[in-house]
Amino acid sequence: MSYLYTFKEQIGFKEVIKPGDVTKYTGFSLLTLGAGESYKAKTCDNEVVLVILSGKANVKVDDVKYENLGERKDVFSGRATSVYIPLGSAYEVAEAQGEKLEVAVLSAVAEKKFAPFVVKPEEVVVNHRGVPGYQRDVHDIIVDNAEDKVDRIVVGETFSYPGEWSSYPSHKHDTFNPPEETMMEEIYFFKVNPPEGFGIQVMYNDDLSLRDAYIIKDGDVVVIPEGYHPVASAPGFKVYYLWVMAGPYGRKLKPKDDQKLVDAMKKSCK
Secondary structure (H helix, E strand, O other), rough: OOOOOOOOOOEEEEEEEEOOOOOOOEEEEEEEEEEEEEEEOOOOOEEEEEEEEEEEEEEEEEEEEEEOOOOOOOOHOOOOOOEEEEEEEEEEEEEEEOOOEEEEEEEEOOOOOOEEEEOOOOHHHEEOOOOOOEEEEEEEEEEEOOOOOOOOOOOEEEEEEEEEEOOOEEEEEEEEOOOOOOOOOEEEEEEEEEEEEEEEEEOOOOOOOEEEEEEEEEOEEEEOOOOEEEEEEEOOEEEEEEEEEEOOOOOOOOOOOOOOHHHHHHOOOO
16 A cells, blocks of 8 residues: 555645554644634544644644644744643644645644643754764754653654755654564655655565655655655755644654665765
8 A cells, every 4th residue: 555645735624644544652633723713623532733834823722722822934933832632622723924824733642631831942952963874953842851751652754955855764663572672653744845856765574564755845744654764855855844743652752773774874884
C-alpha cells in the first residue's frame, strides 16, 4: 500500500489521517480559514496540538481564550506558535487578522487529561544537527519540554538544507526494545520552498520487505508505520516537515540507527 497522501487544495477542515485507520495512535488534519472565518470541534478521545503554519488565530479551549496567536507568514519565516488541547475538550479556532489562516491539527489517542497551554515561538527548542551532506535544523515544539504536561503526543518541525538529507543517518523507532529502541509511529507533513521544488521520502526496513520512495511535493503527507525513513531535498529547494509521534510505551524517543549504513559510512571516510 502507499503511505503517501498527496496535497489537494481545500478550504475549511480536512482530515487526512484518522487515528485507527492507517495509524493506531496518531492523526493529521489541515485547517484552512479565510478572513474572519472560524471552526469548532471536540477532541473526544484524542489530545490535539494546533500548529499555526501561517496567519494569526484566536483559539478558545473550553472557557480558556488565547488571542492573536501566530507570528510567521509561512513555515520558513520563523518558529511556530502552537496550542495544546487535552482530550474531552471543545475548542474553536478563528482567523484573527483578516487574511488566510493555515493550521495543522495533530492528534494522538490519549488516556490522561491535562491542562491546555500555548507554546510560544521563543519556547521552541532549536537544534542544529548533522554535518555537510545531511544538515538540518530541528525545532522541538512538544518534546522533552512538555513532559508531565501531555499524555502521548510528540511534535516538532525539521528544516532540511537544500540538496541535503535529514532524518539521517537512517533511523527507526518501530520496536519496543529498551533501552536501545522505543516504539512510536509517525506522520510527516511537508512544505517545499520554493513550492515548485520537491523532496524524496525513503522508507525501508532491515529485510527490505518495506522498500519505498516517494516524490514529495508541497503539502504532501506521509505515514511512517515502521522502518527507516530518511528525507532528501532537491538542490536549490528547502524541505520542511512537521512531525507528530505517539506510541504505547511513553514519550521518550529512542531511535535505532541503521547500523550497517553507519558502519559503511565510517569505512568510506577512511
